[in-house]
Amino acid sequence: QKEVEQNSGPLSVPEGAIASLNCTYSDRVSQSFFWYRQYSGKSPELIMSIYSNGDKEDGRFTAQLNKASQYVSLLIRDSQPSDSATYLCAVNWIPAGGGNKLTFGTGTQLKVEL
């Protein structure tokens, strides 16, 4: 059973600070990694994807991947109250029979306080 683990939080950070969200996964042959943001009662919204070791930056967001440690993280710089949401880590691998399958963590709730 492939697993993706996240701290459920809530993670509280002051406005303007850096929020650091972490995710570990159990499968060594996972292909790609995604961060989704989900506001309460809404659908997941893709924020970042990362495929190779290292950092990937997009605006205020930076995704970090370390395949050897089976660890992926999301940094949010200059956190805003509008960033308050649940952040879902998702890992994709290609099963032996083909296709794509995302396995999600249960999400980390982020609260950005004024």
Next chain:
Amino acid sequence: NAGVMQNPRHLVRRRGQEARLRCSPMKGHSHVYWYRQLPEEGLKFMVYLQKENIIDESGMPKERFSAEFPKEGPSILRIQQVVRGDSAAYFCASSPPGSLAETQYFGPGTRLLVL
């Protein structure tokens, strides 16, 4: 460019009735996925379809649940003889063909409530 569309957005059924959830993928997308999110739980993969083919249904319950993606029209997730435990948010996602097939974009979801 319209995103993934799902309807209905909310669906109320009594125990024993059938629920039909529809999903139209983004334009140009040929891969459709269904996920279920139970209250206070994470998203769980149910099924992956391409046009007229079920590629992976390893996450589908063995009974009462079925999915299709016909040549014409939306993908449909069908739940027969619903029970209260089926109450959840059901999300459809789609992805484009080719090397970007892994990147999945989600629709607004259908919230199913079984009374």
